[in-house]
Amino acid sequence: MKNNNFFLSWSIIFVLLTSFIFALLIGEGLYGFGADYYVIYYENNLNFGSFVNRLGWIISTFTLNGVHLGVHISTFFLSLSFGMLLRLFFHIKKLDSLLIFLTIFIIGIHTWPIIMSTSNAMRQGLGMSMIFFALCAYIDRQNLLFFIFIFISIFIHKTCIFFASIFLLSIFVLNLMSKSKNFSNKLFLFFGIIIFLFTSLIIHSYEDATIASKIIEKDYRYHMLLISIFYVLIAHSKNNFLKDYFNIFLYLFIFGSFSLFFLQLNWEYERLMMMMLIPIILSIGSIFKKKSAYIYYSVVFSSLLILTISNGMYQSFQ
DSSP, rough: OOHHHHHHHHHHHHHHHHHHHHHHHHHTTTSSHHHHHIIIITTSSSOSSSSEEEEEEEEHOOOOHHHTTTHHHHHHHHHHHHHHHHHHHHHHHTOOOOHHHHHHHHHHHTTTHTTTTTTTTHHHHHHHHHHHHHHHHHHHHHHHHHHHHHHHHHHHHHHHHHHHHHHHHHHHHHHHHHHHHHHOOOHHHHHHHHHHHHHHHHHHHHGGGSOOOOSSSSSOOHHHHHHHHHHHHHHHHTTGGGGHHHHHHHHHHHHHHHHHTTTTHHHHHHHHHHHHHHHHHHHHTTTOOHHHHHHHHHHHHHHHHHHHTTTTTTTTOO
16 A cells, blocks of 8 residues: 555656656657648637637647747646546556556657647647546546536537547446446447447538548558457456446447448548547556556557657658
């Protein structure tokens, strides 16, 4: 218990300090900026778009006295939210190595889902941070904060309406499961299929959604699809895996995202999966025992960093 208290105290300090330094480095252009930044995000204090996008534009382009602070803010929140989520998983699994935690955290913020969302897909990055914070709040049983983060996310990026729907549906399924003694994995599959069909119908009702979208640079659709299928297989092969809200949320999200893939909304599916790749990695790690979990998280995040670099993610930044 003493080691765990030491870990909890110092890990939050390291996460805050590292997030602040990382945000400063990103905001000052040390890593360069993505294409989206030069297209629109470099503008100062943008205030337009529908209600599901406006707050995202305001924060990501916030400029004060000629200093573009939007990049700093979005990077700080995204890094902080990832650190808090990773910290919670370490705490739950009783992983109390501060050195390994800090190493994985630093590696993680330099991987594709995070680095792409710091100065490129910035509004999506802000949306990711609110989703991560919401998941942290639910795990900590801070229900009011949970709903506050979900509510804020809706005004940052339009994809967050989808996530908010999955959040609320997951609560319904969890409550239904807790009241039933015979709630089997087959019922989860039923809910997953319903979400897939319902999401497909909604998306297909929009005329422009019937046109296959182009791939942005490299194609990661099939990689994401394989990861999703692997996650579903784990969910149905491990007892009690789907008795945890975090896993239920990801399971239902995956079935909802399948609809984008089969409707050939290619980059939209890729971006949506990018937002949930880290939670999926963390969730799979929960099935391992302590020593194996250390190895799993270290290997997976290191591999993701290598893939991020080898696929030219940093070279695309200018």
